[in-house]
Amino acid sequence: MTSLGTVFLILAGILIGGASVLDLTFRERMTNLGHRKALLLGGAFNYAEYHKARESHGWPAWPVYLMWALMICGIALLIAGAFLHFGTQPVRNT
16 A cells, blocks of 8 residues: 555655646747747746736736646655655664
C-alpha cells in the first residue's frame, strides 16, 4: 500500500509540472510578441512585462495566479511528502 508521503510527493510533482507548463505558455506568448530575450533568459522571465502585454492584448490574469498557486502548493506538498516519506532524520534511520 502506498504511504501518504508517497502520495504527497506524486501530487507535488503533478502540481509543479502544471505550473511549469503554464510558465512555458507565458514564455511562448511573449516570444510570439517579439520578446525573444524573455524566452532565452530562462529563470529571468519578467512578469511585469508579461502583465503589460497581457493588459494590452486582453488576456486574463487568472492563469498567472493559478501558476503561482500551483507552485506554492506543490513546494509545500514536496516538503511535507519528504518528511512523511523519509522521516525527519532519514540518514540516522537507515
